[in-house]
Amino acid sequence: MIEILQKKIDTKTKPLGALGRLEELALKIGTIQNTLEPKLVNPTILVFAGDHGLTEEGVSLYPREVTFQMVMNFLNGGAAINVFCRQHDIRLKVVDAGVDHDFADHPGLIHAKIGRGTQNIMNRPAMSADECNKAIETGRSLTEKEYDQGCNIIGFGEMGIGNTSSASLIMHSLTRIPIRDCVGKGTGHDEEGLKKKIGILEALAKKHKPSDAIDILATYGGFEIAMMCGSMLAAREKGMILLIDGFIATSAFLVAIEIDPKIMDNSIFCHISDEKGHRSMLQHIGADALLDMGMRLGEGTGAAIAYPLIKSSINFLNEMASFQEAGVTDKD
């Protein structure tokens, strides 16, 4: 399939390779879908939200209740991810993976609460092994539901005050990159706040001794990160296209790739976050992101704004004329 896809790309009315990364994307998506005429059906972004016990230690500039307030903002359509999903006709669903708030029913909200926030990892692992497995399995079933409704391209976003700390610890544990290079300013620490955050995370990295990728996920947690990880694994199993967003989403991906290395084949890395560790994360797995817009918002916003580029790649493959069709002379 790769060879005939490449041939189709090469006969389009343009110099060889002149569409650069759009050609790589077209080749990748055609290969995933095993067709010369790939389609993107029901593009969907799941935004997983959860609270973090570690916020008690002041690792974030924003108070914990901002997690549920932002979930309400998503449900009311006022957040950045709403704006970008509307712009690109991407379906958006918000998942309560473990927010410390009781939500009323809402058509855009999926109730999947594992707990009311994780444990404070200063004292104990963020979640039990059971909770972690439950989060992963729930994530899987959410993706499967989207797949059953025809979705073949899915993005993963998140909201959780304190979750850059979890992501940094997961990154450090899986990559052995020093904590100070895994920690960024999160939602906006100054130098002093950053120093304090690094100190706390260095202590935590010494305190716990998780045994493998799943244990790392359970220890440093984030119900939303664990659920996202399960959701990614199922997307690969179903042969979907995965849109990987920024720092937190990629930390979930780091766990997923330990479990299923072939997940790379189905994944598109949408942007490089401005959050410090993200570039090293991407380098670690050999991923090359599409966009570098200096963004560090999460919510899946990087995936959403990269979507039209991905659509452009299959549009040129499906719609452009070949040299022969257009009667254009090819080079010798």
Add this chain to the structure above:
Amino acid sequence: MIEILQKKIDTKTKPLGALGRLEELALKIGTIQNTLEPKLVNPTILVFAGDHGLTEEGVSLYPREVTFQMVMNFLNGGAAINVFCRQHDIRLKVVDAGVDHDFADHPGLIHAKIGRGTQNIMNRPAMSADECNKAIETGRSLTEKEYDQGCNIIGFGEMGIGNTSSASLIMHSLTRIPIRDCVGKGTGHDEEGLKKKIGILEALAKKHKPSDAIDILATYGGFEIAMMCGSMLAAREKGMILLIDGFIATSAFLVAIEIDPKIMDNSIFCHISDEKGHRSMLQHIGADALLDMGMRLGEGTGAAIAYPLIKSSINFLNEMASFQEAGVTDKD
């Protein structure tokens, strides 16, 4: 206006600066339009096509007739720029600035032929001063026509076998960057072809002694480049947003900025072309492009695929809730 725009951006439900370059774009566009609620109306890309006398010397891998064949491809909707303009509801118009072919009337084609290709600059300047002025004035009037129809954001694309040579010579003359760093593989030269091209252009850079920016434009030409330059100048005069594409379009911009340095204020640099000199060109004028997709196709394709990012910037400004509206606690 800048201060109140920045304040509007900063009160949106996101950490300060978390939308990165989208925030810069929102600020820029709001400033250009002098409003807190900017709009993009009738986005349009003009693709200017012209032939080049220098193709007689074998500077391009493709024969000269590919220029008119590609114009036909544009008119039939089969080229990359058609695909991307359709995707993003961008109006596309093709301008015969000087193709060596007689085109029949077509609703998508603007007849504005200055001549049937430029002179071979091995022998004499590409065009006379009169032809150059006529091309610039025609470009101006084409933009004004779009403006009169409500368009407030305009991109500039081009098609012209041999025009990377013109662009390289214009770049060299205006920036004094050595020819070898201004010359790339164009539509696909190998190392030997590239060496030959550099040799020819180095000889040409010594042969002619143009006196100023307009004379440089006339000497090294490209009817399509001169017309694009005029079109850019009028867009700035009308207060429109200019979408600057790749290597050739930026060579026209290099001339335009000599005439009107304030044109920078209205211009968005859409992508870095894979054509070698483009990065240095952008550095020379202090421009920071949005996308780096390894593309080198021309036609305005970089401007077209960057358009949704630009739209995202004003969408978040217009549609996102503020902390107060959403009832989200801001940081202290």
